[in-house]
Amino acid sequence: MTPAQLRAFSAIARLGSVKAAAADLAVTEAAVSMHIAHLRRELGDRLFTRTAGTLAFTPGGLRLASRAAELLGLQDRTILEVRHAGSGRRQLRIAASTLFAEHAAPGLIELFAHRAADLDVELSVHDPDRFPVLLRTRAVDVAIGPRPAAVEATMTCTHFLNYQIVAVVGADHPLAGRTVGATELREQTWLLGPSAVGRTGLVPSVLRRLSVPDHNQRIFQSQAACVDEAKNGKGIALAVSFAVTKAVAAGDLHRLDGPHLPARGSWNLLALADREAPEAAAELRRFVTTPRATQAMLRGAGVTAGRFRPAIHVTLWS
Known part of the structure; x- marks a missing residue:
């Protein structure tokens, strides 16, 4: 399996058609179909069939859709880590609920980033229901917000502040x-x-x-x-x-x-297990429960410009 093949299949699973996947990837429909044909031959599975204008995924196709997102996320994360290693810097990507992002994140980030001169922190706001998916696909390194109803076996959940x-x-x-x-x-x-x-x-x-x-x-x-x-x-x-x-x-x-x-309520830090999580994520998980971190979250004055890189997300209400 190649990354191009996985991206084609992942786009089809996400968008629901070969045509939409081709447009999203800026390639021809023939190129997408060729990638899918290679995957079908290699895996020995139809992956999906067309029924009444929609796609019906086989059990193997559903499993591949999940794994493809994880593998592509891991590839993107690896590229990012290699680039930062070459420049002598690390990056920690944090997903947070809106309450935590507004009231407690600035103080925590300022103190945590100050401890490591080679670390940049990116904060983005997300619906807590998406935290597990964001972590599985390596879109973020840690997620902070309310405790999930169920914690997946591959993840850790650390309570740190009421x-x-x-x-x-x-x-x-x-x-x-x-x-x-x-x-x-x-x-x-x-x-x-x-x-x-x-x-x-x-x-x-x-x-x-x-x-x-x-x-x-x-x-x-x-x-x-x-x-x-x-x-x-x-x-x-x-x-x-x-x-x-x-x-x-x-x-x-x-x-x-x-x-x-x-x-x-309570705020909790969700991350992949230690062997899967980046080093900076494990460092934050240990640091967030300390008295200094708690004091920073309650009284923090904000993060120094240049150390904090917010990811911009826009939500529209009608």
């Missing part, structure tokens, strides 16, 4: 200083960050428990933007408790006590 989500309103909001019930909470305007999108994580869980209707939810580009709107009396914001401690102490925000509030 946190609370609290509901806050501005000082002049009608609910300030009151204990409120679920019905009254549901009727309010909720000011939410990107962590509210999707079904995984603490914020979506709180909204489901309270049965907050969609028309009462306003999504902002960050948790900080939500908190600013709450200070102006525009509604209820869900915030990480340590991020609003000063504002609450100063009287700019008031915490609401009510059902399912505050909500408690």
Whole structure:
């Protein structure tokens, strides 16, 4: 099997047709078909058949689709490591949930990267449901966020920090200083960050428990933007408790006590087993549980420009 053959098959599995795979790879349909024919002869399996305008994959084809993604990811990772080794630098790619990326990642990255002069860190934000796939395909080296419902045997999960989500309103909001019930909470305007999108994580869980209707939810580009709107009396914001401690102490925000509030969660580091993970990933897993790391996450001032390379991802809501 060659990388070109695996890329052709992986594109077909991902996109659902030879034509779409050829367009994605910028090659002819004949070239894609030739790669598939070579794989079929070598593996002794049809891999897939065409039925009613769609593709039906054989059990062997489904297994190859999974392995092809892993092998291609490993190839890309190897190329990256060789290039960085030649330049004397290493790179650590971190996938994170939105809450962790905004509130705790900057301090952690600043302190961790400062310990190794040859290390660059890339942070990207993803839905935690995709963490296992990102790790299996070597798209990232570690993933940080809520603990998965099940941890795969080839991966390790390290718990390192507990946190609370609290509901806050501005000082002049009608609910300030009151204990409120679920019905009254549901009727309010909720000011939410990107962590509210999707079904995984603490914020979506709180909204489901309270049965907050969609028309009462306003999504902002960050948790900080939500908190600013709450200070102006525009509604209820869900915030990480340590991020609003000063504002609450100063009287700019008031915490609401009510059902399912505050909500408690934890952040965990997911990685491939030691023999599969890059050295920097194992280093981070050991470091993240230390008191210095915890202090940096709670109080960090951000990472020095040039050491932190964010990967840009855009999410559109309609």
